Amino acid sequence: MNGESGFNFGRVALEFGYITPEQLEHALEVQRERAAESGAAPKLGEVLVELGYMTRSQVIEVVRHQAGHGGRPVIENYEILGKVGVGAMGAVYKARQISLNRIVALKILPPSLAEDENYIARFLREAKLAAKLSHENIIYVIDVGESHGVYYYAMEFVEGRTLKEIVDENGPLPEKEIVRVALQVAKALDHAYSYGIVHRDVKPANVMITKEGTVKLCDFGLACHLGITTGTTKTVIAGTPNYIAPEQIRDDEVDIRADIYALGGTMFYMATAQPPFTGGTNALVMTKHLFERPRSPRSLAPSISRYLDAIILKCLRKDPNERFQTPGELIRALERVATRRYSSRAVRPVLRRYRRRR
Structure with a gap:
């Protein structure tokens, strides 16, 4: 200045x-x-x-x-072209990166988060780590930083719609499409897992479907937190915690299995057009994540197979040790659904284990 x-x-x-x-x-x-x-x-x-x-x-x-930009942020090296969305983690703008003359999606953190020094330190650290990811099912990070007191996160610009928008408008998806989308999200998580990165906020609003039908997971490095106090620790989660794993609520150590839980919740949403747990308040929803057994997706969507139903329920187990342990395990299970390479004998053990441990 x-x-x-x-x-x-x-x-x-x-x-x-x-x-x-x-x-x-x-x-x-x-x-x-x-x-x-x-x-x-x-x-x-x-x-x-x-x-x-x-x-x-x-x-x-x-x-x-x-x-004098009518409230638009001023970010060095970026020309703001227009707002494309807004959420708990801030507004998203279509912008031009001036140095390379390319169109990007620019997410601007809200002032409430920009004033949290601990959050900003983690945001910068994790976003820079996420910039290492390069996968066809991940919206890649281009740049992250601060300009004039504004913290920003520049990403690949994708023409398409979020999974949430699609389901909200069209209702539950057929099993074939559920598996297709889930497989691509799981492959994105598998790539992140190979780098030791946990997303922490997998949900339908963070899954983009491009015009060509490619599935892309976004907001790596923007993992957010909901105002809940556990002991002496306060965790802050932005938005509604419809897909958050129990260990995140408890503020326990989180690994890739939390993302597998969230993907299970996202599959539940694709099958039924509703999250696994609902409630009038965030606290009630989180309590259900901690203590209540999820309904069988088939009870709401009878058209899905017993095997996919069992996969979703396994992802949603309270104990991380009882879920799929890696994205690779989940990918193999979903591929069996995609190719119908399973039998009733394969389904029964999964169901028995779920019923025995519930």
């Missing part, structure tokens, strides 16, 4: 009533001292936040006002 833009920033912050003239003068003095020491002046907004005079969300509001 150069001297002129810094002056304008301070003027707008004063107009908004965020700071006093004395606070602005102090921040400008600190900014000048830092510039003399290092040869580069820090952004005035960053100095004001560091001094405790402004919050990050206030800085964002000032920057947006300066830009």
Whole structure:
């Protein structure tokens, strides 16, 4: 932020009533001292936040006002073309990456998360790790960082619809399509598993179906957390916890089996057009994830096979040790459904184990 833009920033912050003239003068003095020491002046907004005079969300509001973009964020090296969606984890924009002249999807974290230093540290760490993933069933990460106090996450731009949108509009999917979609999501998880990465937020809204029919899992590195206190630990989960594994609710150590649980819930949703558990509050839904046995999908969707029903229920077991242990195990089971390479003898042991351990 150069001297002129810094002056304008301070003027707008004063107009908004965020700071006093004395606070602005102090921040400008600190900014000048830092510039003399290092040869580069820090952004005035960053100095004001560091001094405790402004919050990050206030800085964002000032920057947006300066830009005159009607509330659109200002991200260096990106031209915002329009908003394509909004969710608990922030707004998603169609944007052009100026340096490479390519279209991307740009997710902007909301100010409420941007002010959480612990979340931001994990977000940056995990998003950079997720950028290593390269698989046809994963929406790949292009860039992650911060610009003018705004944290962003640039991804491959995909023309298509989410699985949630498709099911909400058309109702339950036929078994063949359930298996096709689940197989591709499982393959995405298997690739992530090979890198030791856990998604933590597999759900229909994070599964994209492209115009060509390819399934893509998105939001790796954006795993989110719902306000629940367990002992001395507070976990924050954005959105409705319809697909969250019991161990995530307990704030236990989470591994790939939590994603397998969530994929089981997503398959349940594809088969029935509803999540495994519903309730009037997030707390009630989480309680059911912890203690209540899920219904058989076949009780709501009699057209699905007993074998697919058993696969879904195995994914949804409370104890991670009783689920499929890796995405590869789940892939092999789903492939048997896809090719009808199973018999009633293969179904019965799975059902017996589920009934015995419920």
